[in-house]
Every structure is written in C-alpha cells, then in structure tokens.
Amino acid sequence: MSRTILRGRVLSFHRAPQAIDDAGAYDYLEDAAVVIADGVIVSVADFATADTTDALVIDHRPHLIMAGFIDLHLHYVQSQIMAAYAGSLLEWLNTYTFIEEQKFARQGHADAVAVDFYDALIRHGTTTAVAYCSSHPRSVDAFFAEARRRNMLMIGGKVMMDRNAPDGLCDTAQSGYDDTKALIARWHGRGRGLYAISPRFAITSTPAQMAAAQALVAEHPECYVQTHLSENDAEITYSMELYPDAPDYTGIYEHYGLLGRRTLLGHCIHLNHRETGVLAETGAVAVFCPTSNLFLGSGLFDRERLMTHGVRVGIATDIGGGTSVSMLRTLDEGYKVLQLRGQRLNPFASFHIATLGNAEALGLGETIGSVAPGRTADLVVLDAGATPTMRMRLGTINSLAEELFLLQTIGDDRAIAEVYVAGARAKSTLGGL
Ligand code: GUN
Numbered sequence: 037m038s039r040t041i042l043r044g045r046v047l048s049f050h051r052a053p054q055a056i057d058d059a060g061a062y063d064y065l066e067d068a069a070v071v072i073a074d075g076v077i078v079s080v081a082d083f084a085t086a087d088t089t090d091a092l093v094i095d096h097r098p099h100l101i102m103a104g105f106i107d108l109h110l111h112y113v114q115s116q117i118m119a120a121y122a123g124s125l126l127e128w129l130n131t132y133t134f135i136e137e138q139k140f141a142r143q144g145h146a147d148a149v150a151v152d153f154y155d156a157l158i159r160h161g162t163t164t165a166v167a168y169c170s171s172h173p174r175s176v177d178a179f180f181a182e183a184r185r186r187n188m189l190m191i192g193g194k195v196m197m198d199r200n201a202p203d204g205l206c207d208t209a210q211s212g213y214d215d216t217k218a219l220i221a222r223w224h225g226r227g228r229g230l231y232a233i234s235p236r237f238a239i240t241s242t243p244a245q246m247a248a249a250q251a252l253v254a255e256h257p258e259c260y261v262q263t264h265l266s267e268n269d270a271e272i273t274y275s276m277e278l279y280p281d282a283p284d285y286t287g288i289y290e291h292y293g294l295l296g297r298r299t300l301l302g303h304c305i306h307l308n309h310r311e312t313g314v315l316a317e318t319g320a321v322a323v324f325c326p327t328s329n330l331f332l333g334s335g336l337f338d339r340e341r342l343m344t345h346g347v348r349v350g351i352a353t354d355i356g357g358g359t360s361v362s363m364l365r366t367l368d369e370g371y372k373v374l375q376l377r378g379q380r381l382n383p384f385a386s387f388h389i390a391t392l393g394n395a396e397a398l399g400l401g402e403t404i405g406s407v408a409p410g411r412t413a414d415l416v417v418l419d420a421g422a423t424p425t426m427r428m429r430l431g432t433i434n435s436l437a438e439e440l441f442l443l444q445t446i447g448d449d450r451a452i453a454e455v456y457v458a459g460a461r462a463k464s465t466l467g468g469l
C-alpha cells in the first residue's frame with residue numbers, strides 16, 4: 037500500500053473550545069507526520085517518530101495543516117451573481133437570482149458553472165459544501181458528476197419551488213416530488229455524494245409542495261433537508277400571510293415534518309422564543325451566513341442566544357447572497373457580526389466551527405472535519421504569511437491564537453497553500469483535471 041506523509045504543523049479539534057485558553061479542545065503538533073494511505077489518515081504523530089520508509093514525504097513546513105473547510109449553505113447556481121447590486125432579499129431574488137437560475141435549464145451551462153464552482157471551492161480551501169442547485173434536475177446532475185470526478189464529499193439537491201417565481205424556474209408539487217425522488221436514487225450515496233431535499237422556502241412552496249417535501253423526508257430519512265428560515269422582515273411577513281394558520285415561520289416547516297437533526301436552516305436571524313425552542317428540540321441546525329446577512333442587510337445572527345437555548349449552530353458562505361467563497365473571509369465577517377451583538381468568537385472557536393463543528397452539524401464528525409486516524413484526508417494547508425501585509429504582521433505574532441486570528445481577519449485564497457481531497461493534491465493540480 038503506498039503511503040503519503042504530510043509534514044508540517046498540525047491543528048485538529050476534538051471538541052468545541054470553550055475559551056481562548058481551552059487547549060484541551062484541540063491537538064497541536066509543531067512538527068507532525070500525517071500518514072495517509074488510500075485517501076484515509078492512518079496516523080498523526082511527531083515527525084521524529086514516523087516511519088518514512090517507502091513513503092512519499094511532502095514537506096509543508098512552516099505551514100499549518102488542518103481539516104479542509106466545510107461550508108454548510110451555498111447556491112452553486114449563483115456563482116455568477118455574487119456582488120449583485122440589490123437592496124434586500126426579495127428584491128435581490130426577483131431582480132437577479134431568479135433570472136440567473138433559469139440559465140441552468142441548459143446542460144452546457146450547468147456543466148461549465150460546476151467546473152468553475154469546484155475550482156473556486158478548492159482554491160479557497162473548502163473540501164465539503166452543502167449546496168442548493170436550481171430547480172432543473174440537470175443542474176443537480178452537473179453538481180454531483182463534477183464532485184464525483186474530483187472525489188469530493190458534497191451534499192446538494194434540486195430546489196423545489198412551485199410559486200412566486202418565473203415559470204422557467206417553477207416546478208409543481210408533483211414534478212418536484214418525482215424529480216427529487218429520481219435524483220435521490222441517482223446520486224445519494226454514489227461516490228461521496230449525499231442528497232439534500234431542498235424546498236427553497238415557504239414563499240416559493242405551496243402547501244401541496246410542502247406536503248410533497250414531507251413525504252420525501254419520511255421516505256428518505258437518510259437524506260438531508262435544507263431550506264431558508266427567518267432571514268428578512270419582509271420575507272417573514274409574506275410567509276405568515278401565505279401560511280396564516282402557522283404560529284410563526286418555524287411553525288410552517290414544523291407542521292410539514294421538515295425539522296430534524298439532518299435539517300439545515302439558512303439564516304435563523306429573527307426567531308422568537310418558541311421557534312428557538314422548536315429548533316433545540318428537533319435538533320435542526322441554524323446556519324449563520326454572515327457575509328450574506330450583512331450584504332443583504334438582513335440582520336445580525338444571535339449565536340449566543342441560540343446556543344444558550346441548545347440550538348445547534350453552523351456557519352456558511354451562502355454564495356451568491358454571500359460575498360466570498362472563502363471560509364476565512366466568512367469567519368472574519370462572522371466575528372464582526374458577533375462583535376455588533378456584544379459577543380466574542382475566539383479564533384479557536386472560529387476554526388472549530390469551520391471544520392469539526394460543521395462536520396458534526398452534518399453528523400459526519402467521524403468521517404471529515406479533523407486530522408485524525410480514520411478520517412478521510414480532506415485537508416487544507418494554511419500560510420499565514422502569504423501576502424506582504426500578512427508577512428509583516430506575522431513577524432509580530434507569537435501565539436497560535438494570534439496566527440489563526442490573522443488568517444481569518446486578513447487571509448483569503450492566497451493563504452491556502454495546498455488542499456488535499458481524499459489524500460490527493462487538489463489546489464496545485466487545478467486545471468490539470
Ligand atoms: N431565500 C430563498 N432563496 C434564497 C436564496 O437564494 N438566497 C438567500 N440568501 N435567501 C433565500
């Protein structure tokens with residue numbers, strides 16, 4: 037069996053850090069050997085103790101090896117409308133998003149965007165993402181086929197939407213059900229692909245479609261569920277008009293049985309006390325999308341309140357409402373949002389969320405999200421001195437916490453020195469696929 041050994045500094049979490057000095061939450065090795073065979077991490081130990089016989093040794097010193105970043109919510113079909121000049125969510129959806137997503141009726145378009153999208157993920161150090169495709173099944177085929185070609189663990193699904201959008205984007209309750217069913221059969225568990233049943237949000241799904249989504253969730257408990265919840269005031273008001281019997285926005289999804297430990301709810305900014313309790317009880321995950329929330333002026337996510345009530349929380353870019361593919365940029369904006377809430381997110385907690393935290397939100401903490409034996413070798417190699425500005429600042433730094441904070445505060449794709457997907461170099465080989 038051929039072995040690869042990555043040499044470098046290694047940081048890996050085994051639980052959420054409670055404070056900046058909570059060193060028990062992670063392992064940090066100054067000079068480590070990450071031994072990989074067949075795409076899986078076999079051991080992580082001091083390099084001095086490693087058996088390098090017959091192994092390919094790749095020396096990444098002085099860089100920092102971590103688990104690849106995980107993005108819990110994005111729209112790959114919006115890759116080309118980032119930075120669209122819109123005031124707020126519903127205007128942005130109607131003016132740009134619903135126009136753009138109609139292009140995915142063409143297979144050639146979906147295939148080309150999927151290639152660019154995965155290139156961008158890899159350039160930014162993201163090795164797993166949970167994505168909305170468009171309502172067209174072919175956009176899902178392009179998404180999973182390209183992931184498979186690259187051997188990436190990707191989760192996604194066809195958006196279900198049967199009203200309040202252009203005809204070119206709307207399915208029906210029946211076709212949304214049939215298409216989703218066929219796509220689950222085609223892609224869930226194929227390669228590293230996993231399916232997410234994806235009713236877009238209450239505004240674009242009729243009660244009949246919500247019932248169809250409910251049936252799909254009951255028939256496919258192995259699949260994820262993703263939707264949007266409580267992002268924007270006008271969205272909430274309109275949702276309550278469309279579902280007048282619901283006690284609140286969360287109550288709509290609750291009524292249709294869509295909430296559980298495999299449910300990812302984008303945004304969750306304006307939840308009332310009852311809604312917070314329902315999320316905590318059901319184990320649904322509230323997904324913080326800071327760059328998007330600031331860009332669309334949606335509001336400030338209240339991480340502390342949600343976590344205090346026992347809600348599971350993850351973090352994501354929300355491309356293309358979000359303004360960067362980079363999880364480093366996302367952690368930075370997340371830090372700033374929480375600052376405005378009077379909450380501090382320490383750098384260890386930040387990097388934990390973007391790796392093991394998000395992996396555990398997906399129930400995949402045994403597979404990805406840490407640099408540990410038995411985990412797939414989906415890794416990122418970080419260079420905190422990647423730019424002249426970073427190098428200058430790095431010269432003044434003398435702790436790991438400060439280095440992480442530098443990476444998240446001014447780092448971007450230039451700080452991603454290398455990426456490994458299932459043990460194979462992915463960044464330096466881009467374009468060579
Ligand atoms: N709510 C429903 N659809 C979308 C979307 O595409 N982006 C965001 N940010 N919110 C949504």
Ligand code: ZN
Binds near residue numbers: 109264354
């Ligand atoms: Zn979204």
